[in-house]
Amino acid sequence: MVATLHDVARLAGVSFKTVSNVVNDYPHVRPSTRERVLEAIRTLDYQPNLSARSLRSGRSGVLSLALPELRLPYFAELADEVIRAAERRGLVVLIEQTNRDRKREVDLLSSARLRMVDGLLFSPLGLEPEDVELVRIDTPLVLLGERVFHPAVDHVTMQNVEAARAATEYLLARGRRRIALVGYHPGEVIGSAGLRFRGYREALEGAGLAVDERLLGVAELWHRQQGADAATQLLDSGVHFDAVFACNDTLALGAMHALTGAGRRVPDDVAVVGFDNTDEGVYSQPALTTVDPGRRGIAECAVDTLVQRIADRTAPVRQTAIDFSIVQREST
Amino acid sequence: MVATLHDVARLAGVSFKTVSNVVNDYPHVRPSTRERVLEAIRTLDYQPNLSARSLRSGRSGVLSLALPELRLPYFAELADEVIRAAERRGLVVLIEQTNRDRKREVDLLSSARLRMVDGLLFSPLGLEPEDVELVRIDTPLVLLGERVFHPAVDHVTMQNVEAARAATEYLLARGRRRIALVGYHPGEVIGSAGLRFRGYREALEGAGLAVDERLLGVAELWHRQQGADAATQLLDSGVHFDAVFACNDTLALGAMHALTGAGRRVPDDVAVVGFDNTDEGVYSQPALTTVDPGRRGIAECAVDTLVQRIADRTAPVRQTAIDFSIVQREST
């Protein structure tokens, strides 16, 4: 069977609390006693019961990461970085997929499971602005993304508007004037789609151009299929365009596939810029120019903020926007 | 503060054990009592403390999934499916990344964290055959992949040899005779690389062809960069080849990128087949023909096997090989 503090204590001839003190590096333990206890721990291969420790101390050493879908490369790479950042702090990560479903996201915020973890990193995609009060929960929480802001809740975000404006300006600077947007969500204001559209619009207006509605390629989901579909519709509509700014890399790759399949050359006929700097864009054909939103910095900052929040619930709220950059490759 | 069984009991005017009975659907509770308790639970927004439940019952409802890296699309999609399969059974998943590091994998098998989870799904990449006895652990365990087999440990695997043979035969059937392998691990026998090489060799030999060592593209890591490097080396070596069988999609995409960059047309000059059927191959340019190793079936079967094992430690060992298929797209 599995050894407990009591078993170790019996073998070492001390009280079980002394063993606990050794395990927790309590200073006032005589070196000889400590050595005897450590020896017994080795002999019995003792390992603390984390459920008991968690019950008693209220800390589990587990963070929860809630995101839409792990199969989306952006989130897979984000989760990768979050797990690494957590591990550097001795924490492990439990992952929940919400499938961009509002109900699942709402339920998550009041789930019993939440009380088993020390904190939650939450990247919502389904929550609506009117749900904002739901994020006032007892569990330490750091929000990721742009969907929901609450002045009293820690937040880490990328600079969507600024980065999208920079990407569009980058295309304008290369002489492109008919820039299509792929991934448009009509009417959306606060989500990634809304914000990136705003950056796109600001850049165009800054160059004295108006947004041409015919160049807005709607794509509800940001998967490859939708990117390809949006590009195909743009082509079929007959409207002229010489560049595509896609709201993420996955859309961009889908769009690029459709463009190439229809005989358009990238970047000669149509330049393509993505968003996210996921691995898949590095070796696509052609390699994808994209916005690096600072994913690694987001993960690191998010975990850091959450750990701070766990340590001190009354610390001032931290809301951070991470720096971005444009990664130039072959598609422009 | 957070409500406990005792708080609910006090409000409902029953003993806390009766509340526990209601929560756990114990049958002999009078309907009127049950209703009163449920009402109190709603009033106080009671949620069970999972740490306490876990301590007392020995069950946490958490599975651990240990894999090399989440940023590799194969593992991201596997994790996605595992999380879904676990969720269908009311379980959540904690993810550990081992970075294909043997020491991390060994440590994981004796980690204290393991005692906090109900079971472990483990996809090793660093363990050596001589480490095989290390997988005899107390925690319910299901191994994934081909790296380590133990006759007494549950296992779910894809049919590497058969699938690689089928993929190579597929190229042979289309008239390709100079088929390069990308992702070769010299001397390896039991890993994915070794097994897929074996399938490749068997197919060639079945067609009366010998393995040409000059066509074996070494790639220690199966990332895009290594696939591109291996293809570049094959090109630079001057050896003739009209097809590439890559040990995974990521390598295949990297190789395809290098081939196209060097002016070779895919599939006209060189046909390319990958392995894994990850999303990224669907909309690559050209879309990638690949082996679908049955990832979803693997995840479902792995979780099912683990749940069975948790329920009955003495049940007969299950070792399952999941069916595969070849998905034909544009690269062949």
Add this chain to the structure above:
DNA sequence: CATGGCGTTCACAACGTTGTAGAACGTGCC
């Protein structure tokens, strides 16, 4: 009317840990 049995409820004891309080044991100082 006593008895047995069933449905319902409860008291108690774990599970393995950490926090608190204090006991035992020197050691140094007056």
Add this chain to the structure above:
DNA sequence: GGCACGTTCTACAACGTTGTGAACGCCATG
């Protein structure tokens, strides 16, 4: 020699839950 103090160790009581077994009330039965 007595006292104060610091070090080292321990006893006890939680943390919130579930399993065991016994007690209770009620009804049917003899």
